[in-house]
Amino acid sequence: SAVISQKPSRDICQRGTSLTIQCQVDSQVTMMFWYRQQPGQSLTLIATANQGSEATYESGFVIDKFPISRPNLTFSTLTVSNMSPEDSSIYLCSVEVGAGANVLTFGAGSRLTVL
Amino acid sequence: DQQVKQNSPSLSVQEGRISILNCDYTNSMFDYFLWYKKYPAEGPTFLISISSIKDKNEDGRFTVFLNKSAKHLSLHIVPSQPGDSAVYFCAARRGGGADGLTFGKGTHLIIQP
Numbered sequence: 001s002a003v004i005s006q007k008p009s010r011d012i013c014q015r016g017t018s019l020t021i022q023c024q025v026d027s028q029v030t031m032m033f034w035y036r037q038q039p040g041q042s043l044t045l046i047a048t049a050n051q052g053s054e055a056t057y058e059s060g061f062v063i064d065k066f067p068i069s070r071p072n073l074t075f076s077t078l079t080v081s082n083m084s085p086e087d088s089s090i091y092l093c094s095v096e097v098g099a100g101a102n103v104l105t106f107g108a109g110s111r112l113t114v115l
Numbered sequence: 116d117q118q119v120k121q122n123s124p125s126l127s128v129q130e131g132r133i134s135i136l137n138c139d140y141t142n143s144m145f146d147y148f149l150w151y152k153k154y155p156a157e158g159p160t161f162l163i164s165i166s167s168i169k170d171k172n173e174d175g176r177f178t179v180f181l182n183k184s185a186k187h188l189s190l191h192i193v194p195s196q197p198g199d200s201a202v203y204f205c206a207a208r209r210g211g212g213a214d215g216l217t218f219g220k221g222t223h224l225i226i227q228p
């Protein structure tokens with residue numbers, strides 16, 4: 001299975017600022033998925049990032065708020081823009097293990113607290 | 116509208132007994148179901164899965180049962196061990212493999228010594 005490294009693991013941010021989360025995978029993968037877990041809630045898919053194309057956003061998430069980069073097959077970033085306390089969440093990067101394998105591997109997550 | 120529901124936020128089970136975690140779904144397009152386990156400060160780790168063409172899948176102490184007509188699945192852990200204490204997420208996926216997973220809110224399993 002793939003090994004995923006996320007940075008930062010946690011951060012405390014001021015309202016109105018932006019933060020970029022990095023996701024590095026130890027193997028080449030086609031699709032990378034970004035999830036959010038708000039306190040007491042389930043993991044919610046933000047967007048799917050394919051290399052060489054624009055990310056596909058789920059309902060309720062927009063590119064202006066959560067811009068995503070996917071410069072190559074092993075790396076992606078998610079930016080949380082103009083943060084408010086409601087953005088305090090764990091953000092997780094995940095990848096599919098083998099095409100069509102149906103199993104996603106997750107990074108450890110980035111816990112953001114917005115004051 | 117939650118498409119995957121785990122109605123028990125927490126469950127306490129004595130060590131050595133069977134733990135049964137339940138999950139219901141509403142979207143009939145889901146055809147692959149997974150259980151993930153999550154410890155604090157770690158990402159979810161894959162535990163076991165089942166395709167909609169099966170009604171049971173077993174892996175060691177873990178068994179997942181799927182009842183398609185009832186849109187219900189359950190995870191059985193037997194015997195339960197202290198290391199099983201974690202949050203368990205039920206997840207579902209539509210066919211095709213291009214989508215992410217839809218998760219339930221999780222059940223916090225506590226194994227009592």
